[in-house]
Amino acid sequence: MAVVLVPLATGFEEIEAISIIDTIRRSSINVIVASVDGNEDVRGAHGIIIKTDKSIKNISADDIDMIVLPGGWGGTKILATDEKVQSLLKEMDAKGKQIGAICAAPYALEKAGVLKEKFTCYPSVKEDIENTGYDATKKVVSDKNILTSQGPATAICFGLEIVKILLGEEAKEKVKTGLLADSCE
């Protein structure tokens, strides 16, 4: 069974995190929701507190098929500096494994040096990212093993692309129908 890791750090954007987790869990993929600071409860940018499954401390790149970062500037700043998250991103990339990030979180990929040329992100965040291949026209951008997306309103489409990458088009279409997500490509 494919395994996706979603690390939550204080200040994560809630619509993004939950849309990703919920959408992917509607397929057969196993989603691990991990706490970055080790506390079981993690508070999002709008005060919503989520209980995580485990701490990120003991998770290695060999345990997972993909790591996906939700946005929110507060959470992203932690993801961009936390040693465990940054080393996990580098290890995943070195092994050619899939990495995803939405909204502000592509910034944390750039800090790890794993962001490829083409990407998208929250419009204002592009100023903080040096890569020149920013694409404002697509909800989800794929470049090699890196998948990026714009923000809250594109999070379901982003989750569906993750299902497609790991399980294929048919699994994606089934989840898309259930979510009534006709507007995703």
Added chain:
Amino acid sequence: MAVVLVPLATGFEEIEAISIIDTIRRSSINVIVASVDGNEDVRGAHGIIIKTDKSIKNISADDIDMIVLPGGWGGTKILATDEKVQSLLKEMDAKGKQIGAICAAPYALEKAGVLKEKFTCYPSVKEDIENTGYDATKKVVSDKNILTSQGPATAICFGLEIVKILLGEEAKEKVKTGLLADSCE
């Protein structure tokens, strides 16, 4: 300050609940996330556990300006039978106060006898609702004091309509821009 109550019962649909809470909290509206069974932690349909602010037990219709029900069949069945939720819905309606429900949750409004003629809901759920004014063409349907919506992918648009009802068009547009929710009307 306007106050919105979002009751969570075990089996609630997570994208819907969190999209509603997050979207509304991006305005100046105060959102109370309340536990229906009194346990602080409530588990959603896809295993995501949310910490609630308080129990619904001591909340009265006078404390709130609107009650909004997330969907998910598990949660909806509880909302449709729980005495406190059902009496609160009836009291809100008798006072002409705003009521919202998405996905399966309009079923809980019908059980309370507060659903008006025009409504929308998750497509398969319309079979369980006797009112004849089902509208499959709109993401969000308004009839008198009752606002209904279709499902996960329409939840942000639904939240934005709630902001519009309580604070007006300008507040809605500001939140809509922040969410990148151009596809909402």
